[in-house]
Amino acid sequence: MEFTAINSIRPLGWIRFWSLILYKTYSELRAESERTYIGYAWWGIEPILSMGVYFVVFKWILDRGTENYATFLIIGLVPWRWLSTSLQHGANAILSARSLMQQVYLPKLVLPIVSLLTDTFKFLVILVLLLVFLLFSSFPIGPYYLALPFVLAIQALLVGGLTFILAGAVPFLPDLRMVLENVVRLWLFLSGVFYPLEALPERLWIYFRMNPMLTIINSYRDILMYGRWPDFQALSVIAAGSLLLLAIGVALIHHNDYRYPKLQV
Amino acid sequence: MSALPEASSQAPQGRSMVLSLRNVGVRYGRRRHLFSQHQSEFWALRDVTLDLFSGETLGVIGRNGAGKTTLLKVLAGILRPDTGSYVNNGYRATLLSLQVGFVGYLSGRENAILSGLLLGMHRREIERKMDAIISFSGLEDFIDEPIQTYSSGMKARLGFSTAFQVDPDILLVDEVMGVGDAEFTEKSKAVMREKIRSDKTVVLVSHNTDVIRSLADRMVWIEKGGTVAQGGPDEVLEAYAQSQRRKSH
Numbered sequence: 177m178e179f180t181a182i183n184s185i186r187p188l189g190w191i192r193f194w195s196l197i198l199y200k201t202y203s204e205l206r207a208e209s210e211r212t213y214i215g216y217a218w219w220g221i222e223p224i225l226s227m228g229v230y231f232v233v234f235k236w237i238l239d240r241g242t243e244n245y246a247t248f249l250i251i252g253l254v255p256w257r258w259l260s261t262s263l264q265h266g267a268n269a270i271l272s273a274r275s276l277m278q279q280v281y282l283p284k285l286v287l288p289i290v291s292l293l294t295d296t297f298k299f300l301v302i303l304v305l306l307l308v309f310l311l312f313s314s315f316p317i318g319p320y321y322l323a324l325p326f327v328l329a330i331q332a333l334l335v336g337g338l339t340f341i342l343a344g345a346v347p348f349l350p351d352l353r354m355v356l357e358n359v360v361r362l363w364l365f366l367s368g369v370f371y372p373l374e375a376l377p378e379r380l381w382i383y384f385r386m387n388p389m390l391t392i393i394n395s396y397r398d399i400l401m402y403g404r405w406p407d408f409q410a411l412s413v414i415a416a417g418s419l420l421l422l423a424i425g426v427a428l429i430h431h432n433d434y435r436y437p438k439l440q441v
Numbered sequence: 442m443s444a445l446p447e448a449s450s451q452a453p454q455g456r457s458m459v460l461s462l463r464n465v466g467v468r469y470g471r472r473r474h475l476f477s478q479h480q481s482e483f484w485a486l487r488d489v490t491l492d493l494f495s496g497e498t499l500g501v502i503g504r505n506g507a508g509k510t511t512l513l514k515v516l517a518g519i520l521r522p523d524t525g526s527y528v529n530n531g532y533r534a535t536l537l538s539l540q541v542g543f544v545g546y547l548s549g550r551e552n553a554i555l556s557g558l559l560l561g562m563h564r565r566e567i568e569r570k571m572d573a574i575i576s577f578s579g580l581e582d583f584i585d586e587p588i589q590t591y592s593s594g595m596k597a598r599l600g601f602s603t604a605f606q607v608d609p610d611i612l613l614v615d616e617v618m619g620v621g622d623a624e625f626t627e628k629s630k631a632v633m634r635e636k637i638r639s640d641k642t643v644v645l646v647s648h649n650t651d652v653i654r655s656l657a658d659r660m661v662w663i664e665k666g667g668t669v670a671q672g673g674p675d676e677v678l679e680a681y682a683q684s685q686r687r688k689s690h
Contacts, residue, residue, distance in 0.1 A: 195558060199555055200555065206547060278514070279519075281519050434520065437514075
């Protein structure tokens with residue numbers, strides 16, 4: 177017996193889809209700030225503390241000799257945090273909304289979009305702090321800054337694609353969450369956040385360059401620190417690959433829209 | 442009472458069909474574990490056939506676990522049937538869910554907006570109805586306090602007052618229960634009954650036969666995931682009562 181539906185449920189419509197997403201994002205951010213005594217201030221302080229830990233370890237204990245190491249490290253860690261927080265939260269986005277999706281019909285895509293927007297907003301706060309910090313330091317501010325929106329957009333595609341795929345896959349395979357944290361940490365150490373590529377043996381470069389985050393992080397350093405244009409060719413390849421990931425992620429979630437409410441934990 | 446599973450009773454006079462289910466089945470798959478042989482599937486609905494006409498109140502009756510809640514989820518578009526056919530002529534059906542999406546740290550007003558958006562209202566529509574929500578809930582100035590400071594009765598009042606403002610084409614109700622303190626219970630029951638009796642298309646689930654008898658225009662009885670009978674409330678309830686008696690003997 178086959179299931180057929182004629183003129184099935186009316187879709188949400190774009191206005192309601194996006195007003196729901198925006199209001200839910202606002203409420204997540206709002207609720208998060210209400211949870212602590214100093215609220216919004218944590219969006220700046222917490223990342224500074226966490227980056228401070230890496231600074232202490234790599235600068236003072238391991239004593240890396242790279243010039244302007246603090247700036248080098250911070251420019252690597254800020255975009256890295258965008259990726260890692262988005263992945264950690266996105267992985268749970270659909271899984272943790274189980275009871276909600278039993279009560280109302282909700283396009284499941286709403287859930288990872290909200291989690292992504294929440295983490296993106298917090299990233300933008302840190303980015304502004306970083307830019308203010310750079311304004312008062314001696315690094316050149318030039319036409320290269322025009323490339324910044326492109327690099328941000330390309331990273332957004334990459335982060336979005338991976339977040340959607342994870343969010344869509346985790347309800348079927350919750351075990352993914354058990355390995356995610358370690359995979360992300362390994363990826364961090366392979367992304368040239370703590371050391372320049374040039375510090376590694378040359379025969380390894382070709383493998384490291386296959387890592388899109390290495391190219392993206394180096395692009396931020398080119399623009400913000402070294403006053404030069406990023407590698408647009410490598411960035412375009414990443415943009416194309418990320419678009420593909422994004423399409424896969426959206427298709428995965430959309431295709432399983434009615435299967436998620438039936439999964440039992 | 443009509444024979445099943447063919448079409449149900451004829452359309453009541455002057456009423457058009459808004460949706461119909463034919464031999465609908467819904468299957469839940471149990472999660473499998475790699476190291477266990479246990480894998481099972483469970484049919485929450487096996488064979489449900491029913492029609493819903495505009496402006497009527499259709500009562501659904503059946504024992505616990507018969508599939509009543511799953512049926513409402515299918516009608517609400519939360520679940521899609523695995524077998525059978527489902528025709529909805531473009532009407533929006535919403536399950537009356539109380540306190541859906543509530544977040545403790547947000548104010549009553551913000552929660553009303555969030556809940557309203559989830560239940561299918563537009564932002565402007567909610568803003569327009571905010572005064573009605575506040576006055577019906579009796580929360581007054583508390584509306585701008587975070588709801589984690591509310592008593593459970595206050596939360597229930599806000600939840601009901603918000604959900605009650607939702608005006609879908611088809612209203613799906615799982616038990617007409619009063620919520621909150623005694624006074625609000627009476628008030629909420631009264632407005633619900635009024636809404637159900639009005640010209641609204643309603644599907645009402647209950648195991649309370651008295652409630653259903655007083656509100657339903659037509660009835661469906663489901664058992665073990667399948668439709669057993671449908672028709673006028675008195676005939677269906679009589680048949681249901683007889684089977685209950687047989688069971689208990």
